[in-house]
Amino acid sequence: MSDQHILSINNLQKLYGETHVLKDINIAMDKGEFLVLVGPSGCGKSTLLSCISGLTEISSGSIHIAGKDRTHCEPADRDIAMVFQSYALFPNMSVERNIGFGLEVRKVPEAIRKQKVAEVAELLKIGHLLHRRPAELSGGQRQRVAMGRALVRDPALFLFDEPLSNLDAKLRVTMRTEIKRIHQTTGASIVYVTHDQIEAMTLATRIVVLRDGIIQQIGTPQEIYNTPVNAFVADFMGSPSMNLMRGTAVRQDGKIRLSIPTPGGSVLELEDMRTDSSAISEEKRDILIGLRPEAMTDTLSGSRDPGQIADCILDVVEPAGADTYAVINLGGTETIARLSADANVQAGQTVPIRFDLSKVSYFDVDSGARL
């Protein structure tokens, strides 16, 4: 059943005593995919990776790697390699020996070992560091060595456990690109854990969003971004996150009429003509209206869609270089609008804001589920 998948996890459960850390996890991953496990801290993403690696024993369910049942295999017998958050380099060995350690253990002849290590070092641009000790390397170089150690064995599956979280912001972006480049050139199958949703969006071919040990959504970055299955995913993914305004919706003449209360007591009225209106009945109901900040712009922004324009009071204005973010109080929450950098606006001003409802999401107020 899992022959075509490089990794397939079925009904995985993990309990620590009474605590249910992972609940009924099902993942099927194809060869060459870059699967990112993302979620807030304590969501179980690292535990899940640890289960895949075999460092943690699972409570029930099964794990198949490259078509073989590896549920109860030792980590060494799973045909995987892991890059640890803390790098976990061997401090007493040179970079060369660190990278070649797995080959050394497997008794690969020294000549072949040297050649493979040199190839990987070339790929990672650390060829000149091979004779140094880990203590003599910078954070980014250590990260490269840790990746080299994983890459050199050419396993079926790579596991990355928050590999960039110990790097400074600038280096993190560089290494992110580097990892993406390596994935593109080697076609490796990678499972990658991060709490950083930007990393998830930029690196993944598919994202798994976890919360409290339950998979919320599995999908491509576009699917996760544009059609989040619930309010949690909508809020977690994207920076700034999706605006979730409380309002009412009713179906009228094949379109959806939205009413969002403003603090001044007036009501912002919007019309959604595209969404399949069967999602909303003709009976008026309270809903959460999800709009990305870029769907709320100033009238200067050159959007093709004229959208709908309404006057809003800007509470706070935050220039961020390429964009200017404005905080607007709508639907009982502070929403963020993404204005153009040229928008010459001040806090407290009333400004016409263009609402683009082509990618609007609706969620149930109580369950948070997508409507």
Add this chain to the structure above:
Amino acid sequence: MRRSLLQSVLLYACVVLVALFTAGPLLWLVTMSISAPTDLTEVPLRWIPSEVDFSRYQTLLDLNDGSGERFLSALRNSILTAGGATLLALLLAVPAAYSFSRRNASMVLLFAFLATIMMPPITYILPLYSTFSSLGMLNKTLTLIVVYTAMLLPFATWLMKSNIDVLPIEVEQAAFMEGASTAYTIREVVLPLALPAIAATAMLSFLVAWDEFFYALIFTNDLSAKTLPVAIADFSAGRVTDYGVIATVGVMATLPPAILAICFQKFIVSGLVAGSVKG
């Protein structure tokens, strides 16, 4: 921060006091060993020797002299006993400590081990004596090595366990992930990281075995197995007690552990783990 004169004076007075308190006995021991015999029996005591006399050292290092033979065989026995017991204890303690630290071996077992060294040695003497006696193993260096190993093992295991506990576990996990066996991981990854701890444990174990008196006193009775502490006691038990000779033996007996400590000092440094995890 600047100190007032009074504070400085008080501070240095305290330093001198502590220095005298710790180094005083040792200095007096050395002084005794090179004083003329008459100096040591004078009343009031002569603190500074009237003449410097190294003849006792010469005697003790001469195999053909009676005291020299006693001292040198005791020195040999001590080195063999303490060294052998330390080596054996470490060989057993390191894998044991690893099991307690990383493989969830029962802590009850470890505490049971530790309980054995909390019992006063006198409780073991009789059963051990009759056992060794029936095996014909009394007055043998090997017997003392066995007893000392048993004595050192709980302590060494416990010390090594707490040191392995603080090593970064990811490094071992990485080794396992790369396919290394437990034995290979311990040898290639854990031991190099634990080297300072091993050196410290070896040092302390050696000292405990070196200074042990009671078991050695009971289980040995001649030159072939007597260790230094017993030999020193013998020097003072003759018809005439020569304090100078006892002091000389004392000084000589502190030399091997002191040399060992100096040799190990370069290992007992922190920071060997640097560079393995984080930045």
